[in-house]
Amino acid sequence: MSKPAETTVIRRADYTPPAFLIDNVELEFDLVPERTLVRSTLRVRRNPQAGDAAADLELAGEALELLSLTVDARAHDAVTVHDGGLVVSNVPEAFELVIENACRPATNTTLSGLYVSNGNFFTQCEAEGFRRITYFLDRPDVMATYRVTLRADQAAYPVLLSNGNLVDSGTLPHGRHYAKWEDPFRKPSYLFALVAGKLVAREQTMTTRSGKEKLLQVWVEPHDLDKTGHALDSLVRAIRWDEQRFGLELDLDRFMIVAVSDFNMGAMENKGLNIFNTKYVLANAQSATDIDFANIESVVGHEYFHNWTGNRVTCRDWFQLSLKEGLTVFRDQEFSADMAGGATDPAAAAVKRIDDVRVLRQMQFAEDAGPMAHPVRPESYVEINNFYTVTVYEKGAEVVRMYQTLFGRDGLRRGMDLYFKRHDGQAVTCDDFRAAMADANHRDLAQFERWYSQAGTPRVAVRTAYDPMARTLTLTLAQHYGESSPQAAQTQKGPLLIPFALGLLDAQGRDMPLRLQGEPADAGAATTRVLELTDTEQSFTFVDIAEKPLPSLLRNFSAPVIVEYDYTSDELAFLLAHDSDPFNRWEAGQRLATRALLSLATQVQQHEPLELPAAFIAAFGAVLRDASLSPALREQALTLPSETYLAEQMDEADPAAVHQARQFVRRRLAAALREDWLAAYDMHRTPGEYDPNPADAGKRALKNLALHYLAELDDPTDALRLTRAQFDEANNMTDRAAALATLITLRANAPAQAQAAAQAALDAFYRRHKDDALVIDKWFALQAQQRGGAGRRTLDTVRELMRHPAFNLKNPNRVRALIFSFCATNPDQFHLSDGSGYAFWAEQVIALDAINPQVAARLTRSLERWRKFVPALREPMRAALEKVAADASSKDVREIVGKALA
Ligand code: TRP
Ligand code: ZN
Numbered sequence: 001m002s003k004p005a006e007t008t009v010i011r012r013a014d015y016t017p018p019a020f021l022i023d024n025v026e027l028e029f030d031l032v033p034e035r036t037l038v039r040s041t042l043r044v045r046r047n048p049q050a051g052d053a054a055a056d057l058e059l060a061g062e063a064l065e066l067l068s069l070t071v072d073a074r075a076h077d078a079v080t081v082h083d084g085g086l087v088v089s090n091v092p093e094a095f096e097l098v099i100e101n102a103c104r105p106a107t108n109t110t111l112s113g114l115y116v117s118n119g120n121f122f123t124q125c126e127a128e129g130f131r132r133i134t135y136f137l138d139r140p141d142v143m144a145t146y147r148v149t150l151r152a153d154q155a156a157y158p159v160l161l162s163n164g165n166l167v168d169s170g171t172l173p174h175g176r177h178y179a180k181w182e183d184p185f186r187k188p189s190y191l192f193a194l195v196a197g198k199l200v201a202r203e204q205t206m207t208t209r210s211g212k213e214k215l216l217q218v219w220v221e222p223h224d225l226d227k228t229g230h231a232l233d234s235l236v237r238a239i240r241w242d243e244q245r246f247g248l249e250l251d252l253d254r255f256m257i258v259a260v261s262d263f264n265m266g267a268m269e270n271k272g273l274n275i276f277n278t279k280y281v282l283a284n285a286q287s288a289t290d291i292d293f294a295n296i297e298s299v300v301g302h303e304y305f306h307n308w309t310g311n312r313v314t315c316r317d318w319f320q321l322s323l324k325e326g327l328t329v330f331r332d333q334e335f336s337a338d339m340a341g342g343a344t345d346p347a348a349a350a351v352k353r354i355d356d357v358r359v360l361r362q363m364q365f366a367e368d369a370g371p372m373a374h375p376v377r378p379e380s381y382v383e384i385n386n387f388y389t390v391t392v393y394e395k396g397a398e399v400v401r402m403y404q405t406l407f408g409r410d411g412l413r414r415g416m417d418l419y420f421k422r423h424d425g426q427a428v429t430c431d432d433f434r435a436a437m438a439d440a441n442h443r444d445l446a447q448f449e450r451w452y453s454q455a456g457t458p459r460v461a462v463r464t465a466y467d468p469m470a471r472t473l474t475l476t477l478a479q480h481y482g483e484s485s486p487q488a489a490q491t492q493k494g495p496l497l498i499p500f501a502l503g504l505l506d507a508q509g510r511d512m513p514l515r516l517q518g519e520p521a522d523a524g525a526a527t528t529r530v531l532e533l534t535d536t537e538q539s540f541t542f543v544d545i546a547e548k549p550l551p552s553l554l555r556n557f558s559a560p561v562i563v564e565y566d567y568t569s570d571e572l573a574f575l576l577a578h579d580s581d582p583f584n585r586w587e588a589g590q591r592l593a594t595r596a597l598l599s600l601a602t603q604v605q606q607h608e609p610l611e612l613p614a615a616f617i618a619a620f621g622a623v624l625r626d627a628s629l630s631p632a633l634r635e636q637a638l639t640l641p642s643e644t645y646l647a648e649q650m651d652e653a654d655p656a657a658v659h660q661a662r663q664f665v666r667r668r669l670a671a672a673l674r675e676d677w678l679a680a681y682d683m684h685r686t687p688g689e690y691d692p693n694p695a696d697a698g699k700r701a702l703k704n705l706a707l708h709y710l711a712e713l714d715d716p717t718d719a720l721r722l723t724r725a726q727f728d729e730a731n732n733m734t735d736r737a738a739a740l741a742t743l744i745t746l747r748a749n750a751p752a753q754a755q756a757a758a759q760a761a762l763d764a765f766y767r768r769h770k771d772d773a774l775v776i777d778k779w780f781a782l783q784a785q786q787r788g789g790a791g792r793r794t795l796d797t798v799r800e801l802m803r804h805p806a807f808n809l810k811n812p813n814r815v816r817a818l819i820f821s822f823c824a825t826n827p828d829q830f831h832l833s834d835g836s837g838y839a840f841w842a843e844q845v846i847a848l849d850a851i852n853p854q855v856a857a858r859l860t861r862s863l864e865r866w867r868k869f870v871p872a873l874r875e876p877m878r879a880a881l882e883k884v885a886a887d888a889s890s891k892d893v894r895e896i897v898g899k900a901l902a
Helices: 222-227 229-246 290-305 318-339 346-368 390-423 430-440 447-453 569-578 582-605 614-625 631-638 643-648 655-672 674-683 694-710 717-729 733-749 751-769 773-784 794-802 812-825 836-849 853-863 871-887 891-901
Strands: 020-030 036-046 057-060 065-071 079-082 085-088 094-103 113-117 120-124 144-153 159-162 165-172 176-187 194-197 200-207 213-220 254-260 273-277 459-467 472-480 498-505 529-533 537-542 550-553 562-564
Touching (some): 065 085, 159 176, 222 229, 290 318, 290 733, 318 346, 318 390, 346 390, 346 631, 346 694, 390 498, 390 529, 430 447, 472 498, 498 569, 569 582, 569 614, 582 614, 582 631, 582 655, 614 631, 614 655, 631 694, 643 655, 655 674, 717 733, 717 751, 751 773, 794 812, 812 853, 836 853, 853 891, 871 891
Parallel strands (some): 020 144
Antiparallel strands (some): 020 036, 036 094, 057 085, 079 085, 120 194, 144 176, 165 176, 200 213, 498 529, 498 550
């Protein structure tokens, strides 16, 4: 354990086809928690495409015990077993390889390979977990059909599941039973799955568009059956949507979702047998918030959509990960937007777009500016699990979205159709996807390749020149990368093709018709145009512009870039009030707020008195009272940019100054708009039975935002009264959790009045929900996110909670709820200048490293941006990183910490 793992760098440029192919896999499992026996029968042949026709067969294997190996039913001597697998020499052109091995699920805390959770068996094979089950060519370009036999004790493991179709089952001597599954589709090993245990299913049948009846199941532990309705409904909606939007039909007779409470990520798209973190399956009014309901719909969609984008067409190698992840995130974003009504209501679509862009800008832009910066298609890695990143997922989704912005929905569909026509059943590359888009739309997309190969966030500087005599507006766009991290700078070769959507507003705030110089006068003039910026600098001239317009830039966030344009505050307030593009209304408000907050942060640093311009308060008040805007949009517009995002905008991040500035603005907005907040609270109640639909969810979001602002008033009386009543009377988790969060804030702001109420609520909440792990996760998270107050550090609470009997370092959801919430979402308290947060972080990374390297590596990333911070924080951060570098042994953690310190 203490011996540091060797660092082997894997490079995209080194890709070679596999020396052997495996066509069929037959697996037999004797499932026993302490020691499971696996018998694997493989049809192997030399790959005619391989370079070396005499190569040995090298199989990957980790944490396995080899019991026997035969080639064509004969014992084979030329076998060398090593740390990462085995080598079989002197093999024929084609042969049957039979391997017997054992693995140890009960003590497998990595949650990769075969493991036990709450007494049941589960697998997780992506990216390289299959090699922890048996020896194999564990790479995605080796695709085979699988036949799987599961044998286990019938009483302990009544349900036995694997990919594909159930073809046989029955009883065995000694109280055991078996099930045989066959997956007719060729697949890479990372899509293999099995589940065994005491589970029950909610199920229904459904007729897909070609008239075939399919069985849909959601499998959970018996006590969770009442929380499966929403996931099953979401699955039905996802199946219908993929038929309608992309013409893609479910290809298996049976589609299963299984929930597990110990899971490293959100969910996994194993063919026909998706395995989900319970967090993205289980929901009812009493256990889940509106956001949980929306996330479940989106993740169920995501994993289902992988059946085509990932499974039917998969990745040639792991550098191509965004081929399936970027594309599938784009698909799930479009699905969620449509389900929220976005297909017919642009404002509803904008609500979803804003959520997605917020994540991109806060998380991905930061990643792209730091030591882990990498292109959407990375060039190298040490541990592939470290590259399931916001760049591969979220920026990758933006890259797919740009095809749609350039070619329209129909053009994207033509490209997708061609992609499946060419590549169904294959393992391919991002270049293959781009070629399908190019060919289907008769476009040369050579330059577009740079979106896959260049890291860093592009910037587009905008200049405008209005000529009143000629009635023209000339817009000059210049693209550059600004100051990139060394990791990103290395990859930057030239200008990108940037689809840049914009509109022009007249003095009344109306859209002006847009006609470019040279276009015929009778051509219809749209009010939003997508310019294609391809050069380093380019000018575009609009004609017949009767007055000097105000530009609305990068509408709907048409490309993942930073726009540089010097709006005045008055212009931003005008856009916030009038822009026809709902995304850009929100954007104008965020720019206005960011500007005010950053200048206040500077005043905090210089110990100057703080002041918030009256115009800012007026602009926010107008939004709050604007009944023409949906409550959901108002809530988003009135939510200030996060402390994390604001700190990222400073030359040297100063979390304490940002926190004070943001708190000051919250208190000023609370006081100045007190009557409006009270009115908003009253007007957006949702009486009657709970329903997570977007309209009601939007009302609750605005109402609970109002409550939280009221908690910032000097006099806590109103807030305390409303919050206690809401906590006691809520008929749903959204309102109950919001009330609890507000009480925790009130306790920090006004301990004398709120201490007892907050503690009573925390205790009541715990007692009521103690048997519901996902709700107890919320209880931990809310306390980890509390601000400091009354001389108490949040870290003291966190350390106390780690000793709580319900805390468990082996359960990733619990670790994320307590430790990650503190280290990654409570910047003010985590970055206390005494360095206490960093010392805690180092301790936890090292403890987790011995249990679950994937989770440990994610936590490691909380300090990777240490060079960005003010000098006083940099030194204690570096010390903590060096401690981790000295004590951590997994290659997962060592890769991150190594890059951070380099
Ligand atoms: N492919 C999964 C997805 O839908 C990601 C995933 C799930 C994963 N579990 C994992 C990746 C474990 C690495 C390790 O996005
Ligand atoms: Zn995915």
